[in-house]
Amino acid sequence: MTEAPLPPDEAARLESVRALAVLDTPQEERFDRLTRIAADLFRVPICTITLIDANRQWFKSCIGLDSRETPRAFSFCAHAVLQDETLVIPDAQEDERFADNPLVTGEPRIRFYAGHPLYSPEGFKLGTLCLIDRVPRTMEATEIVRLRELAQVAENELNSLELSHALRRLSDSEQRLHAVMDGVAEGIVTFAADGRVLSANPAALATFRADPGDLLGRGVDRLVQGMNLDEIRARVGAVEPGAETEPRARTLVTGRRSDGTLFPLELAISQANVAGEALFIGIGMDVTVAREAERALRQSEWRFRAIFDSAAIGIGLMRLDGPIVDANAALAQMLRRPVQELRAMELRELIAAHHDPDARPDGEAADEGDELIAALRGRRAHQFRRDLPITRGDGTTMWGSLTVSVLQEEEEAEAPRFAIALLEDITSRREAERVKDEFVSVVSHELRTPLTSIRGSLGLVTGGVMGELPPEVQAMLDVAEQNAERLVRLVNDILDIERLGSGRVDLELADVAARGLLEQAVDTVEAMAAAGAVTIRIHAPQEVDVRADGLRVVQALTNLLGNAIKFSPPESEIVVSVAVSDGAARFTVADNGRGIPDELLDGIFERFRQVDASDSREKGGTGLGLAIARTIVEQHRGRIWAESSPGGGATFRFTLPLHAPGVGVLVIEGEDESDGVGRIVEQVRALGHRPLLAHTAAEAIALIAQERPGAILLPLGDRCAEIRAELALDASTREIPVVLVGPSLATDELLEELRTAIPLLRPGAVLIVEDDPSLGPILCRALSARGIPARLARDGAEAVQAVRDAPPGLVVLDLVLPDADGFAIVDLLRGDGLLRDTPLLVYSALDLDAGARRRLQDGQTEFLGKADATPQDVERRVSQLLGRVVGGPPA
Amino acid sequence: MIPGRLLLVDDDDDIRTIATISLERVGGWTVVAASSGAAAVAIAQADDAFDAVLLDVMMPDLDGPATLERLRSGLLSPDVPIVFLTAKLQPADQARLNRLGAAGVLAKPFDPMGLPRDLERVLAR
Structure with missing residues (x-):
């Protein structure tokens, strides 16, 4: 068998074959029709349209064959495409090229073959149209011409196939282009x-x-x-x-x-x-x-720029890691520096630029500035505000209220990059406050001095010191004296309300017995009540201790009582009482006067607001008493209100926070969580300490200033870090330990946390020096119940040893001991330096004179006489003292 | 404490007169009056036999606190209580005055019939 050699242009020929894109496509009627006609015409059983591929021949159409391809090696057509004319093999068995060809020796047992090449438009021979018979035969010349013509038809079909493909591709591309154009x-x-x-x-x-x-x-x-x-x-x-x-x-x-x-x-x-x-x-x-959008944006930008430029408040945009980026005219004007100069400056330089020796040293101010900026950068705080002196560009000093807030950028960066600094010039406000303070001070002195003389001289005369007076003269002088008295009260009240109203009066909070406050107030108005033939009854069935500024509460009570007396008919009774209600101490002053019409109940606490305009003159009031009472109560975070049943008298009530002894523990409730907080508060109470509750960092800071808690408990939560940072920004709270507590801390775990935070709560931190075999243990037990575990020393030697073993945080000392006197112990220990800063509660039967007291007072010392102080008093004092020592003295 | 000898210091003549009458006639004290801090210091240098001092706060030149400091620096025995009498009584002032070592603070205007009683109350503390 001879295998057909490859044509010389085989590579290009193959490319043409493939360019037809017809290989392996389904059969098509237009080709099958051709092969059918050819088979009929030439009376052969087999006719194909064959394409010669690299290693096979593939039939686009075939009549009389089952397979659509056979290997090129046995292909007759491969021979046919080597010549331009029709290849005719009359008997394959007689032809040495094909005699042993498997297609001849086996199926389809080819004997006769005639194939004419099919050309591509470029002239390559793609394949053939061929006729096959299983018996030998010959082709006449006319038959060969017909076969060639049929082959040309097949060739046209094949090539039109290529054209139609091209057209389709073109139309596809056009459609795509249209789709693009349309879209x-x-x-x-x-x-x-x-x-x-x-x-x-x-x-x-x-x-x-x-x-x-x-x-x-x-x-x-x-x-x-x-x-x-x-x-x-x-x-x-x-x-x-x-x-x-x-x-x-x-x-x-x-x-x-x-x-x-x-x-x-x-x-x-x-x-x-x-x-x-x-x-x-x-x-x-x-x-x-x-x-339009661009214009709107420009306009909005322009508007904001206008606000920025024309704002009366100084505004600067600053990099948190560098200089001021932009400053408005107001800032430049306030600081008396050109905007250009400000742009090169850092905020910290401005804060530090104050050279007033009375103010904080520059270094410290700069450090604080750095600290604040660092807090903002670290996202520990979002904003801070400080009132501070600033040296202007021209060397003069201004007071500014500076607020720096992180600029929220649209895309959250790793760390915030910019901040907006707002500076308000509060120089004149501070000056005004100073002038007002000075004015109040001068007025109080200048008005009171002549009033002192008038009131004093009238008092001496009407008091009979200068001898008996004719009744008419006496009556007139009484009028003068009463009005001098009223003038004194008016001056006092106006000054009071001015100071209280400005919020510049700090309360001196202490734990006080409510009954004592009632008694003091009643004492104060005793004479007035007697003059009106009114009796005042104190009703305090239970011991109620409040956390309050005693002087202020007495003032509020006095005002309420004074008011009640004024409106009470002669021979009537006023009841002043205190009771615990809803977790607070509730004070009540009830009279049997004419009452207050309902529509006036709310306004009654306004300044100069009275039920009847003529009251002021008739009753000698100042019109300020109730307003002062309200201010005082509200400063204590209490509530005040009036009730009235017409004809049944008026009732004024107010609440004050209850005293809770022990160490103050501040619990801060983040805004987003509340479940765990109530539990922690209860635990703190159960441990014998005084829970204080704040909802925000700002509230906490205010409470800390008043209450000096020993520790701050911060339940873990989303805002934890932020609250902590805000606390750290406030100098007064920075020293107080902050304990982060988890959601389900057991009480003993909480106790351990508190002991770690507050050394005084550690066992033995309180040393009781007491030789009385029953009193000592009683004191120890009472303190332990308050969460304050105490040690007991029964004599001087034990006391000295105990102090040397472990310095106590507080000593409760009996001065009379079997082996030494208390003075000697105190001298010894304080001399040693061991007790120099340790508070001392002297609890002794000795009636100490001033000299003895001074000798002991070389440190923080409190005295309690055994004669009038019960062990409960000692326990209460210790726990108060501890609270104060723990937190340090109020700032 | 039985009313004894009292050093009264006030720059206002009228108030000095009224307080003297009140303390002597109503209270039974023996009053030595000084019209200024300096005068009080001069008196105390010559005569330290006082049982109490009643001291005005706002006075020209040597004011109350300064006078107290002078009196305390060896002129009067530390046992002699000094009480301020002031027209500027505000809680903050009171605390400040107490810290200076005063035995107490009394307010102006005062009730002349009650002043001795108030003073004795302070001294008894």
Whole structure:
């Protein structure tokens, strides 16, 4: 068998075969029809249209064969494509090239073969149209011509196949192009060199509000306002006929819609050369909306800039890691530095720039500035505010209230980068406050001095010190004295309300017995009540201790009592009482006067507000008493209100926080959680300490100033770090230990945490020196119940040893001991330096004289006489003292 | 404490007169009056036999606190209580005056019939 050699142009030939893209495609009737006709015409059982692939022959159509391909090696057709003429093999068995060919020796047992090559348009032989028979036969010349003609038909079909493929590809590409043209937001218009519009995509039609008929074939210059065709074409650049140009950058022109309206049109024009003619392509977009948005943005920017520039408050934008980036005119003016100069400065320099020796040293101020900025950068705080002196550019000093807030950027950066600094000039406000304070001070002195003389001299005369007076004279002088008295009260009240109202009076909170306050107040108004023939009854069935500024509460009670006396009919009774209600101490002053009409109940606490305008004169009141009472109560975080049942008298009530002995423990409730907090508060109470509750860091700071808690408990939560940072920003709270507590801390774990935070709560921190065999243990037990575990020393030697073993945080000392006197112990230990700073509670039967007291008072010392203080008093005092020692003295 | 000898210091003549009458006639004290801090110091240098001092706060030149300091620096025995009498009584002032070592603070205007009683109350503390 001879295998057909490869044709010399095999590579290019194969490429043509494959370019037909017909290999392995399904059978098609148009080819099958051909092979059927050929088989009939030549009366052969087998006819194929064969394509010669690299290693096989593949039949696009075949009659009389089952398979659609056979190896090229046995292929007859491979021989046929080697020659231009028809290959005819009359009997394969007689032909040495094919005699042993498996297709001859086996199925389909070929004997006769005739194949004519099929050409590609380029002239390559792709395959054949061939006839096969299982018996030998011959081909006449006319038959060979017919076969060639049929082969040409097959060839045409094959090549038209290629054409149709090409057309389909073209149409696909056109469709894609159309899809793009139809889909893009840009309007695309093509036009010829003479300006005729050739095409417009839907976006262009929409942009120009036109139908295709409005545009196609008409001048493109109608679409652009104020430009002729040359100018439009000039947008392309130099118009070289036939030259293709890159689209130029878009420029803004005015577009004209078919309804005549104009719009901003962003336009780019390019030029192409199609079929020898210049084609211009205009790509444009209506930018009305974009321009509107841009204008709105510019306007809004302009407005904010105007606010920034014209604000009376100084505003600076600063980098948290560097200088001020921008400053408004007010800031420049306040600081008396040009904006340019400010831009080079850092905020810390401004804070530190104050050189007043009375103020904080510069270093410290700068450090604090750094600390605050670092807190902002570390996201530990979002904002801080400080009132501080600042040296202006010209060397003068101003007082500024500075607020620095982190600038929230749209995209959250790793660390905040910018902050807004607001500076308010409070120099004049501070000056005004100073002047007002001075004024109040001067007025109080200047008014009171002559009043002292008037009231004093009248008092001496009416008091009978100068001898008996005629009754008429006495009566007149009484009038003068009463009015002098009233004037004194008015002056006092006005000064009080001014000071209380300005919030500049700090309460001196202590734990006081409510009954004592009632008694003091009643004492104060005793004479007044007697004059009105009114009796006052104190009703305090239970011991109630409050956390309050005693003097202030007595003042409030006195005012309420004074008011009640004024409106009480003679021989009536006023009841003043205190009781625990809703977790607070509730004070009540009830009279049997004419009562207060309902509509006046709310306003009764306003300044100079009285039920009857004539009251002020008749009753000698100042009109300020109730307002002062309200201010005082509210300063204590209490509530005050009036009740009345017409004809049944008036009742004034107010609440004060209950005293809770022990060490103050502040629990801060983050805004977002509340479940665990109540539990912690209860645990703190169960441990014998005094829970204080704050909801925010600001509230906590205010409470800390008043209560000096020993520790701060911060339940773990989202805002934990932030609250902590805010606390750290406040100097007065920085020293107080903060304990982070988890959601379900057991009470003994909490105790351990507290002991770690507050050394005085450790076992044995309180040393009791007491030789009385029953009193000592009683004291120890009482303290332990308060969460204060105490040690007991029974004599001087034990006491000295105990102190040396472990220095106590507090000593409760009996002065009379079996082996030494208390003085000697104190002298010894304080001399040693061991007890120098340790508070001492002297609890002794000795009645100490002033000298003895002074000798002991070389440190923080409290005295309690055994004669009048019960062990409960000692326990209470210890626990109070401890609270004070733990937190340090109020700032 | 039985009313004894009292050094009264006040720059206002009228108040000095009224307080003297009140303390002597109502209270039974023996009053030595000084019209200024300096005068009080001069008196105390010559005569330290006082049982109490009643001292005005706002006075020209040597004011109350300064006078107290002078009297305390060896002129009067530390046992002699000094009580301030002031027209500027505000709680903060009171605390400040107490810290200076005063036995107490009394307010102006005062009730002349009650002043001796108030003074004795302070001294008894």
